[in-house]
Amino acid sequence: MTEPLLSVRDLVIEFPTRRGVLRAIDGVSFDIAPGEVLGMVGESGAGKSLTGAAIIGLLEPPGRIVSGEIKLKGERIDHLSPAAMRKIRGRRIGMVFQDPLTSLNPLYTVAKQLIETIRTHMNVSDAEARKRAVALLDRVGIPAADRRIDDYPHQFSGGMRQRVVIALALCAEPELVIADEPTTALDVSVQSQIIDLLKEICAEKGASVMLITHDMGVIAETADRVAVLYSGRIAEVGPVASVISEAEHPYTRGLMGSIPTLTHDSDRLVQIPGSMPRLNAIPPGCAFNPRCTQAFDRCRVERPFPIDRPGDRRVACWLYDEQEATHG
Amino acid sequence: MLAYLIRRIVQSAIVMLVVALVAFALFRYVGDPINAMVSQETTLEDRAALRDLLGLNDPFLVQFGRFIGNAVQGEFGMSYRLQQPVMELILQRLPATLELALVSGLAAFVLGVSAGVYTALNPRGGISTGIMTVSLIGVSLPTFLIGVLLIWLFAVELQWLPSFGRGETVTLPGGWVTGFLTPTGRISLILPAITLGLYQMTLIMRLVRAEMLEVLRTDYVKFARARGLSNRAVHFGHALKNTLVPVITITGLQLGSIIAFAIITETVFQWPGVGALFINSVRAVDVPVMAAYLVLIALIFVIINLIVDLLYYAVDPRLRVERGGARH
Numbered sequence: 174m175t176e177p178l179l180s181v182r183d184l185v186i187e188f189p190t191r192r193g194v195l196r197a198i199d200g201v202s203f204d205i206a207p208g209e210v211l212g213m214v215g216e217s218g219a220g221k222s223l224t225g226a227a228i229i230g231l232l233e234p235p236g237r238i239v240s241g242e243i244k245l246k247g248e249r250i251d252h253l254s255p256a257a258m259r260k261i262r263g264r265r266i267g268m269v270f271q272d273p274l275t276s277l278n279p280l281y282t283v284a285k286q287l288i289e290t291i292r293t294h295m296n297v298s299d300a301e302a303r304k305r306a307v308a309l310l311d312r313v314g315i316p317a318a319d320r321r322i323d324d325y326p327h328q329f330s331g332g333m334r335q336r337v338v339i340a341l342a343l344c345a346e347p348e349l350v351i352a353d354e355p356t357t358a359l360d361v362s363v364q365s366q367i368i369d370l371l372k373e374i375c376a377e378k379g380a381s382v383m384l385i386t387h388d389m390g391v392i393a394e395t396a397d398r399v400a401v402l403y404s405g406r407i408a409e410v411g412p413v414a415s416v417i418s419e420a421e422h423p424y425t426r427g428l429m430g431s432i433p434t435l436t437h438d439s440d441r442l443v444q445i446p447g448s449m450p451r452l453n454a455i456p457p458g459c460a461f462n463p464r465c466t467q468a469f470d471r472c473r474v475e476r477p478f479p480i481d482r483p484g485d486r487r488v489a490c491w492l493y494d495e496q497e498a499t500h501g
Numbered sequence: 502m503l504a505y506l507i508r509r510i511v512q513s514a515i516v517m518l519v520v521a522l523v524a525f526a527l528f529r530y531v532g533d534p535i536n537a538m539v540s541q542e543t544t545l546e547d548r549a550a551l552r553d554l555l556g557l558n559d560p561f562l563v564q565f566g567r568f569i570g571n572a573v574q575g576e577f578g579m580s581y582r583l584q585q586p587v588m589e590l591i592l593q594r595l596p597a598t599l600e601l602a603l604v605s606g607l608a609a610f611v612l613g614v615s616a617g618v619y620t621a622l623n624p625r626g627g628i629s630t631g632i633m634t635v636s637l638i639g640v641s642l643p644t645f646l647i648g649v650l651l652i653w654l655f656a657v658e659l660q661w662l663p664s665f666g667r668g669e670t671v672t673l674p675g676g677w678v679t680g681f682l683t684p685t686g687r688i689s690l691i692l693p694a695i696t697l698g699l700y701q702m703t704l705i706m707r708l709v710r711a712e713m714l715e716v717l718r719t720d721y722v723k724f725a726r727a728r729g730l731s732n733r734a735v736h737f738g739h740a741l742k743n744t745l746v747p748v749i750t751i752t753g754l755q756l757g758s759i760i761a762f763a764i765i766t767e768t769v770f771q772w773p774g775v776g777a778l779f780i781n782s783v784r785a786v787d788v789p790v791m792a793a794y795l796v797l798i799a800l801i802f803v804i805i806n807l808i809v810d811l812l813y814y815a816v817d818p819r820l821r822v823e824r825g826g827a828r829h
Binding site for chain 1: 603708720724725728730731734738739743746817818819
């Protein structure tokens with residue numbers, strides 16, 4: 174296997190609070206290969222966005238990385254000085270936020286924001302930066318880009334604004350793009366356009382994508398591999414086709430059961446009983462055990478480690494431990 | 502833009518009309534103008550004749566119309582106390598008040614915004630805590646007490662600065678009497694300007710700090726950071742401009758109050774401005790001066806408000822709604 178572009182190992186993020194330390198991310202590990210689209214799914218509060226923020230170095234205090242490491246092309250980036258991290262942000266790792274209505278500064282034209290970003294990372298003249306900006310806007314599908322570039326954000330619709338945001342995230346040609354729920358705030362009718370655009374343009378520029386979402390449908394259409402997050406831990410990682418068709422972790426199976434399909438004729442969608450535990454009340458053993466229909470004694474005392482499975486998959490569940498297979 | 506301007510001007514005219522009505526009612530019905538003009542020996546017949554001559558028996562609307570007509574031409578009658586045209590009295594003293602207000606307003610704005618930005622960017626620093634503590638004193642101490650304390654410290658104990666008056670003044674062509682051009686004039690400005698501006702400064706500072714902290718949490722600031730822009734560009738390019746939108750309004754209104762409420766400071770420092778004139782007129786029930794002062798202050802407020810609205814328009818592109826609505 175080639176060297177991964179991004180490699181996260183045993184990442185732990187904690188928030189010190191007055192009532193003790195909350196561990197929001199607990200031992201998360203995953204890789205993203207060059208050019209790959211990794212989907213990251215999970216419920217609200219599972220730690221998806223937090224992981225993204227940690228990678229790009231924008232964790233908000235008091236949150237902090239307690240242990241683990243984040244490597245970009247083999248080079249650690251989790252403990253860089255603010256100045257060194259700034260050179261990576263935008264230039265090597267781009268980020269697309271959830272809400273295009275609030276991601277753009279309302280008081281500046283699109284041209285000013287694009288040119289400013291291009292000139293921060295590339296040694297080009299104002300005119301050259303503007304030329305690039307227009308080309309980029311054209312590429313992300315803004316009609317009459319040479320004219321619209323001088324408009325203010327409020328003169329664009331939501332979908333168009335998200336295209337501008339994508340152009341901004343990609344204007345210094347980063348190797349990795351972290352897209353944090355890029356379509357959640359958009360109309361359903363433009364969601365797939367934006368996802369297709371993001372995928373297309375990243376493929377064109379050879380950038381990898383970390384796609385954070387709670388929408389399994391989006392993952393199914395877009396991602397190469399998928400990581401399922403639960404309570405700040407990775408439940409399952411694997412190629413998207415096999416994880417969707419034969420989910421191994423009971424939580425992933427529950428997630429899949431909750432997607433409505435047109436082909437299956439069922440009256441009710443399956444739902445997972447209960448809700449994700451709060452950070453200060455994560456049960457011992459497997460975090461999912463109180464909601465799991467297949468939990469047994471070991472799940473309640475011992476935390477499952479990620480078990481390698483055939484087909485380049487990993488699952489953190491005792492059901493797949495060989496010891497259980499032989500004993501049970 | 503033109504329609505907006507015209508609408509605002511019409512609104513301002515209505516406000517001025519209402520203020521003029523109050524001023525007129527004050528002028529006409531607080532005490533009897535005839536009593537103020539004639540001596541005690543005047544016979545009742547002579548009084549009635551004078552009343553007729555001055556048109557005081559005319560219908561209310563006719564009298565009010567005449568008052569407005571005169572006011573528009575700057576004609577507010579004679580001061581009962583000083584037997585001079587009211588407008589002449591006010592114009593003589595206006596430069597002193599305007600110079601004082603300008604210096605303290607400018608100082609309050611510059612220092613307030615700088616201190617506000619500093620405390621927002623370093624919320625936990627020792628200097629910030631110090632500034633916030635001092636600002637608490639600034640907002641809570643009454644103006645006259647600050648003035649008296651400053652006089653005691655700098656004029657009585659240290660004897661560095663004069664405690665009253667404007668110092669030497671120079672009359673510019675056009676009749677503007679300025680204190681800016683002489684050393685004693687400038688030195689005399691210091692204590693009154695601090696007294697008048699301290700409250701405004703702390704108010705602006707606290708406002709800027711609160712707004713800036715708010716803006717620093719917005720998505721577009723996060724997105725600007727995620728694009729790798731320098732702290733300087735993020736703080737002063739993206740955050741500060743957005744912070745200043747609401748600050749402009751408050752500062753404009755405060756400038757109005759600085760002029761209007763210079764009364765106290767002018768009294769404490771025996772500053773020969775319109776505020777002191779007003780106080781002396783109140784003592785002598787010099788109604789024409791009071792009425793004219795009321796109209797003048799209202800006019801200043803209305804003009805400042807108009808300027809603030811236009812500034813808003815210049816700073817915030819979202820207000821410049823194009824004909825035909827936003828494009829998509």
